[in-house]
Amino acid sequence: MRTAKLGDLEVGRIGLGAMGMSHGFTGAGTDDAESIRTIHRAIDLGVTLIDTAEIYGPYVNEELVGQALKGRRDQVVLATKFGLVSHTGDRPGNLDSRPANIRTAVEGSLRRLGTDHIDLYYQHRVDPETPIEDTMGALAALVAEGKIRYVGLSEAWIDTVRRAHAVHPVTALQSEFSLWTRDQDEMLPVLRELGIGLVAYSPLGKGFLTGALRTPADIEALDDSDFRKSSPRFTGENFARNLRIADEVRAVADEVGATPGQVALAWIVSRGGDIAPIPGTKRVSRVEENIAADGVELTEKQIATLNDLPVAEGGHHTEAQMAMIER
Numbered sequence: 001m002r003t004a005k006l007g008d009l010e011v012g013r014i015g016l017g018a019m020g021m022s023h024g025f026t027g028a029g030t031d032d033a034e035s036i037r038t039i040h041r042a043i044d045l046g047v048t049l050i051d052t053a054e055i056y057g058p059y060v061n062e063e064l065v066g067q068a069l070k071g072r073r074d075q076v077v078l079a080t081k082f083g084l085v086s087h088t089g090d091r092p093g094n095l096d097s098r099p100a101n102i103r104t105a106v107e108g109s110l111r112r113l114g115t116d117h118i119d120l121y122y123q124h125r126v127d128p129e130t131p132i133e134d135t136m137g138a139l140a141a142l143v144a145e146g147k148i149r150y151v152g153l154s155e156a157w158i159d160t161v162r163r164a165h166a167v168h169p170v171t172a173l174q175s176e177f178s179l180w181t182r183d184q185d186e187m188l189p190v191l192r193e194l195g196i197g198l199v200a201y202s203p204l205g206k207g208f209l210t211g212a213l214r215t216p217a218d219i220e221a222l223d224d225s226d227f228r229k230s231s232p233r234f235t236g237e238n239f240a241r242n243l244r245i246a247d248e249v250r251a252v253a254d255e256v257g258a259t260p261g262q263v264a265l266a267w268i269v270s271r272g273g274d275i276a277p278i279p280g281t282k283r284v285s286r287v288e289e290n291i292a293a294d295g296v297e298l299t300e301k302q303i304a305t306l307n308d309l310p311v312a313e314g315g316h317h318t319e320a321q322m323a324m325i326e327r
């Protein structure tokens with residue numbers, strides 16, 4: 001597998017998102033043995049960046065990842081996130097990046113992950129009640145103590161990223177970026193100016209870009225706890241309109257001789273060696289397919305066709321979730 005450079009941190013350029021193994025997607029938590037096999041297969045195929053978060057479950061996804069990494073910890077760049085669980089319980093909405101909360105959170109994550117250090121520790125969402133300088137100060141102290149190696153932010157926007165980076169180097173911004181979610185185009189020049197990498201979450205459009213979801217009946221069949229059931233992009237007229245995006249991705253995939261999901265990932269990595277997508281799956285067969293996207297080369301013309309796709313109709317999260325995303 002080729003590599004990507006996130007600040008000073010080198011990672012296999014296709015990573016693995018572990019969230020859906022425990023949280024947010026249909027079938028989460030139903031087959032931990034297959035999820036663990038998926039993590040092992042990914043490592044065998046060259047994946048290093050493994051992504052989890054305290055809120056996934058909460059907690060059980062970190063425990064699962066910790067279990068899978070027994071005996072393999074040194075082979076991976078282990079990333080997790082804090083800030084969406086308030087351990088003091090006095091924060092409505094649970095958004096909490098106060099230094100004391102980070103202290104509690106990091107100890108829990110280290111314990112569940114079965115490790116003495118986290119390679120990349122992200123603030124999951126910006127906390128408007130806590131100055132980012134205070135948060136970064138607490139994270140810089142954890143770096144000095146060796147509990148974390150690198151610091152990341154997630155869904156932070158330009159001003160916050162600049163202020164944070166002035167306190168301590170930000171290694172990566174993890175934000176949604178895919179063929180149908182392109183607002184990071186505006187952020188990328190800032191990240192490049194500062195030497196910060198982009199970790200692209202939901203790079204498969206939560207599965208939509210693979211062509212796996214085609215009809216309202218496909219959405220109806222999802223578990224009630226599945227994020228997509230309430231997502232504006234997957235419901236009503238938006239869903240019907242967005243299908244043309246999946247159709248065009250499939251057309252390019254047929255031309256390339258790859259799957260639509262592989263084309264979605266190949267387009268992301270074509271955007272630069274400082275971008276690493278973290279597609280999520282809990283199945284061995286799909287992790288193999290997704291990793292093979294590293295070998296898929298798109299022509300200039302195919303990239304231009306994909307660049308010309310319309311962006312999706314509908315916000316990428318529900319309104320409540322969008323309220324926590326800085327823009």
Ligand SMILES: NC(=O)c1ccc[n+]([C@@H]2O[C@H](COP(=O)([O-])OP(=O)(O)OC[C@H]3O[C@@H](n4cnc5c(N)ncnc54)[C@H](OP(=O)(O)O)[C@@H]3O)[C@@H](O)[C@H]2O)c1
Binds near residue numbers: 017021204261289
């Ligand atoms: N920072 C944040 O706020 C944030 C937000 C969301 C996600 N994330 C991270 O990003 C990771 C990836 O994002 P995501 O899971 O939301 O979305 P994604 O990677 O775009 O899509 C995952 C979905 O696609 C399906 N899938 C995966 N590979 C497939 C394939 N080859 N063919 C057909 N379907 C396939 C998965 O189902 P199966 O599992 O059943 O294969 C799952 O339903 C997460 O795991 C998490 O670590 C971070």
